Amino acid sequence: MFQEILAQIQNYHTIIIHRHMKPDPDALGSQVGLKEIIKHNFPDKRVLATGYNEPSLSWVAQMDEVADSDYKDALVIVTDTANTPRIDDKRYTKGAFLIKMDHHPNDDVYGDICYVDTTASSASEIICDFAQTVGLGLSDEAARLLYTGIVGDTGRFLYPATTCKTLAIASFLRQFQFDFAALSRRMDSFSLKVAKLQSYVFDHLEIDPTGAARVLLTQETLKHFDVTDAETAAIVGVPGKIDSVETWAIFVEQADGHYRVRLRSKEKVINTIAKRHDGGGHPLASGANSYSLAENEQIFQELKDLFA
Template sequence: MFEQLLKILKDHDNFIILRHIEPDCDALGSQLGLKTLLNDNFPTKKVLVGGKLPTELSFVGEMDQLQEEDFNDAVVLITDTATIERIDLENEKWLTAAKLVVKIDHHLNLDQYGDVMIVDASYPATCELITDFITTTNLKLSPATAHLLFLGLVTDTERFLYRSVSERTFAMAYHLTKTKFNLSAAYDEIYAINPNLARLKGYILTNFTLTPEGLAYIKITKELLAQFEAQNPHQIALWVNILGDIKGVKIWMMFVECKDYIRIEFRSRYFAVNKIASKFNGGGHQVAAGAKVYDWTNVDIVIQEATTLLK
């Protein structure tokens, strides 16, 4: 698997790196980490990155303004994106002009898009997969690349909390930190928030619902987001693990009202929440998944589904 990816990187000169819409740090870290990796090891190659960059994650770097002609004769690397419809690209048809499309991902490979698939669901983060690729192939790992990959590794494992974390995960974290990138700065970038968002976290911890079955959830409306001056609902949805630290909780969910739909984030200790997500326009890992519905009535149906799973 890694030998095939290395050969692709060596044999081609024109790359575009994409990732999923509504990106998290694993998507951005793997995308931009792969770019800096290519720049460090193959400085003569052309590397572009694309997609919308949320303001609160702008610290990771910058995106290029891609045009249709950029895809002519390019190898397109798509990181951390389970399904083709979630690729953050202005026009999916642009991919047809690419010389090669390579999927690099750690989700279950249910949508087998692309010409080459570097996919392994045993990795809790795509950034871990890419780090393993680097160490296995002895490519140069710079502090800048390590910084980006660590952002994805630490967030997608929820600071090494999930059951999918293994000895390999800690070994990869060791390889990254060995480069001496600024670890404290990385944590500040990820976790430091302004006072109004801190108050929103306080609201969540004060107003969540906890059922006798061990289900915890919170509903965040547009009005509530406005009250706390939270400009990006997708950022708030990724706070779902606030509820995971509560004793006795087995499944926890966050419902956040976005512009056109209600985003749902599912997490659990052991239960297969991706089975619920798949019924509501979503999917993901067994213990970490996402979905969306279009009204609060359907939110109540999701809550009932989760309650049933716990019984």
């Protein structure tokens, strides 16, 4: 299928690349990393990356200005996005041909070409695998972006999705010229206000005897620490550092009153719970949505039931 994707890239002059809303390093790394690969190998093509510019990740990449007219006769590629409601910039349907490249469970099959590899650690790993397989060269900037995405989605190579193939691709990317140490420091650091929020999470984390844990971050709490919803991503892994915690949920109240639910687990599969609550994701790392405190309780009970 990689050859089919390459053929479509060769066929189109304008290529517009999308990714998911509320981007993380892998979303941006795969999206803009692919853009840089195409530009490097096909300098005459017009390649654009579209979506919201997340301020906390401005150091990873910036988006392009994309007009409606740009979609005429354009190839559209969506990376790192499991389902269509999560695609950032709803104009993705306005192109002439659509390709999906992703590593999440393929519950929403979309696109004229749909390439999904759930064994890959990240969408960035898939993009690098694609380039290597079809013989496309990488620039230093493409390598930096893809390496950033892999490091982000593997939790610095700590998560079970890290395979020997992941490490081989990361090793390949490290051959290029970018400041690996500075990148690693940047990904492992956070602001003082996020550090204080991390302390709050430890102080307010409820741990059930089953090993299920939860914490609620209200709008009032976010305002108190002066953090945005996006910045709370920095504390998602915090409960898992406690040895007695096996699975956990972080409930983040949104401005409209519903709750964004970040679900994580060390061994038990939790994406089935996420799917029951307007979400989905990887077996051990998922997201959901809750529309009441009662639904929050239900989700937490379902986490506890995993150990019944």
